[in-house]
Amino acid sequence: MKRAYVSALGIMGRRHVVGLVRKGYHVDCFDPSDAAHEALAADLERNTLDKSMVQRVEAGTGAYHAAIFTEHADLRFGNVERFLGAAQAERVLLEKPLSSNPDEVEAYAGLFAQKGMSDAQISGNFTRRAWAPFHRLKAICDTADQVHMSVHGGAYGIGGNGIHHIDLFLYLTGDRATDVSNVELFEPTIRSGRGDRFVDYGGTFELRNDRGMMRNLCVPTSSVAPLVMITGENFSAIINERTLEWELAVRKPESSLPPYRCGADYEVIENGVMDYLPMDHVSGLWAEGEIELPNLSTILTAHRLLHECLEKAGVERPFRYT
Known part of the structure; x- marks a missing residue:
């Protein structure tokens, strides 16, 4: 059975779930909002997809083929860290930006390295590179x-x-x-x-x-x-x-x-x-290795340039965008 994990069910997260279910994945979904899960059920029904392929969880456990993190930027690093403490994934997709805190952005490489994950196993959702x-x-x-x-x-x-x-x-x-x-x-x-x-x-x-x-x-x-x-x-x-x-x-x-x-x-x-490529197709194609998204070292460069822009303008860390 192909397993995937999706953290947060905002608009983007729900699109990821739809794409994964379309590719035959059983998806564990984390989001504390009842309304978010109700919206996901409606999205699955609208796309004539099997709602039994999706399960609400409080945390990821065990081994997953793919894990996708779509929460607000100030929560992403903490959710990734929590996931890696109890679960593992062959591939991880991080929504942009990785974090609004430059210190957390720089800490991602070490966080994944502690789990023995290589740079190539981590992707960033800069989808224009796949168009x-x-x-x-x-x-x-x-x-x-x-x-x-x-x-x-x-x-x-x-x-x-x-x-x-x-x-x-x-x-x-x-x-x-x-x-x-x-x-x-x-x-x-x-x-x-x-x-x-x-x-x-x-x-x-x-x-x-x-x-x-x-x-x-x-x-x-x-x-x-x-x-x-x-x-x-x-x-x-x-x-x-x-x-x-x-x-x-x-x-x-x-x-x-x-x-x-x-x-x-x-x-x-x-x-x-x-x-x-619509977002509700990107995630499934990425999980199956049918498209490639930029790896962690590549996406770090764009974050560093963004942070350099803000710091040169006098904005104090941590930043507040999401």
């Missing part, structure tokens, strides 16, 4: 001398969601050593829908490495979804994160026009809604 459109875009980026990325949007939050953009930049530029500069946070802080103990941050920063640079602008008083542009010498990708529509254009190889003609000899090779 086919970004695989195709990376292949184009690999041909460019320099890659430039800009992110412009409203109150999506640098901490809770902006870390995805940081990781995408790292992925598209080959996970090179990267520096943070020109950090400025804006007022007010961003309210969280997950409770008064959380806030997030808007502002601007730059990342640079030897393959390119990224500029981020997050406006805390705006409700606009992020617009992302990624360019090289002879290509452009524009992504609307509200609709997940995109346009990927490249310069015609036979073009002899000079660069100042501003895209006159470009052709669109892809457009429309990206063929992305």
